[in-house]
Amino acid sequence: RVLRIGLIPGDGIGREVIPAGRRVLEALPASLGLKFDFVDLHAGFETFEKTGAALPDKTVEVLKNECDGALFGAVSSPSTAVKGYSSPIVALRKRLDLYANVRPVKTVLSAQNPIDMVIVRENTEDLYVKEEKTYDGPDGKVAEAIKRISYRASSRIATMAGEIALRREKIRKAGVPSIHKGPLVTITHKSNVLSQTDGLFRATCREALAADQFAGRVEVEEQIVDSMVYKLFRQPEAYDVIVAPNLYGDILSDGAAALVGSLGLVPSANVGEGFAIGEPCHGSAPDIMGQGIANPIATLRSTALMLEFLNEEDAAAKIYAAVDANLEEGKLLSPDLGGKAKTDQVVEDILRRL
């Protein structure tokens, strides 16, 4: 099988980590029967400054018509609002209908407080519809934004969460050691205040997770978002799969990343029907860009995650195992993890473990 992968480094350290994703794909053992083809694509703030578009149509077209998957680095946000600029990754998620943002957050098994959860974030609606307006009120300006929650998007994200919970159980049953017992999905919402929008999300998730394929197999519980953040920090080991509307998912995944020690470890995949974009959870990190010290692990894991959603689970497993081995040994770590290794040294250490 030949997979054609779009590479969208974006800004800042995006350019230092996306090459690592390419390298790990090229280094996969031939026995897996996979070949890769790469296309370099543009998006980001620098692209906006050069061309007037943060997400050029060409990038979207090539992804849609030619690619099987993609890797996206990170983009810089301007420090004050810039007319006409808006985040290309948010636009990309919508234009390719990548309806799920899947963010596994885990420590190595030998960690003092091991955690292993996946945050399944709805990726197309909520406040991210970006329908805003501003008007003059009696005491100055007033701005409003729409938070939109639909039955359709809530139902498919909950189904994805249930499927991921079952898939994780299958992997555990295949003998991969884990901290968890049974598949559990935790629904996050704020329906005590937003009875219609978050109420719809909650009820629809409950309905989707009561479907035949899950009933009696996946345990379902819920947490109000504020209490979810509290519990995430007090007993993170209690969570398996967390499903959340877009914005809560955004916030929760950064919170969970703090628990594993660095955003530089946390991958994500933006997933639609038959297409996936791997994307490290970290940003463009202007403070360390150009120094060659960015942690490549979030990108390597995002590359594996992309492969999982392209049904190449064996290839994905190889990458995960190589990354875990590097972390378990703990000798070649980037500065965010307290080490001294450069990006390239970490990548090479991981490649030789493939």
Added chain:
Amino acid sequence: RVLRIGLIPGDGIGREVIPAGRRVLEALPASLGLKFDFVDLHAGFETFEKTGAALPDKTVEVLKNECDGALFGAVSSPSTAVKGYSSPIVALRKRLDLYANVRPVKTVLSAQNPIDMVIVRENTEDLYVKEEKTYDGPDGKVAEAIKRISYRASSRIATMAGEIALRREKIRKAGVPSIHKGPLVTITHKSNVLSQTDGLFRATCREALAADQFAGRVEVEEQIVDSMVYKLFRQPEAYDVIVAPNLYGDILSDGAAALVGSLGLVPSANVGEGFAIGEPCHGSAPDIMGQGIANPIATLRSTALMLEFLNEEDAAAKIYAAVDANLEEGKLLSPDLGGKAKTDQVVEDILRRL
């Protein structure tokens, strides 16, 4: 001075902790020259079940016309949407225009990782305007909620944050030991996605904090909300005053509470012009209600916080010091802190230290 205080226990452990607030007021040394008068008032889910109103008009009238301040316990949220029920505390904040929700989160100074921050949460708008609608879309129901941000509310909450930062500095200069150097306000928002609403919040906070009274005296920085949650957990000691729109403030304060070990320690005050309601940050905790083991400290600190905003800073300081002494000694702690003491024992230990 005689202060008339409304007591609104609400549901669950609210009824076990609000009496502690009353007791500490009654036990304040006579030398402070304060007398208290109490009025028992109703609100909550049980009130709703009995009377059809979660927040009876009478409660609002008495607070408005007769009281100087109040203490609010907690309310139970029904586990599925109940027609006609909506949260009385959210309604109370709006009806009394209690525009700021002030949530100090601190450990004792001798803690291994001492933190000492105040979250200043806008308390009247954002998604809490609760303007929602539901309609039929092509693929099932769709619900929408309005997130509203105004210049007026953003400006006054930022001003309050700046004033609190200066007040904290004054207390430090008076010799109270602290982990902080200079006054700092961190503005939290998500203007990289919500350029109009959160953009207005951000720009207005910047403007308000550049006013003469703060310029050159209060340092101002900002954090995108997801990254704020990450940083909150990675370097909580870096924060002094955090100002946030309503929903982010709700989420951040639960997150910060996790850092100090228990929601049972974290107070809040809902503050308007000349009126304040103290309210523990925890909920009604149905799992432990009726056992007499709820931690009264969040309520005792909320009582002190209410006094601060009623300009009774000396009385407030006495309560804070007594609570800190109990915690520093660490002998009589409630179960949420790993101790075995009952609510009453903790209260008595604190009262004798006044």
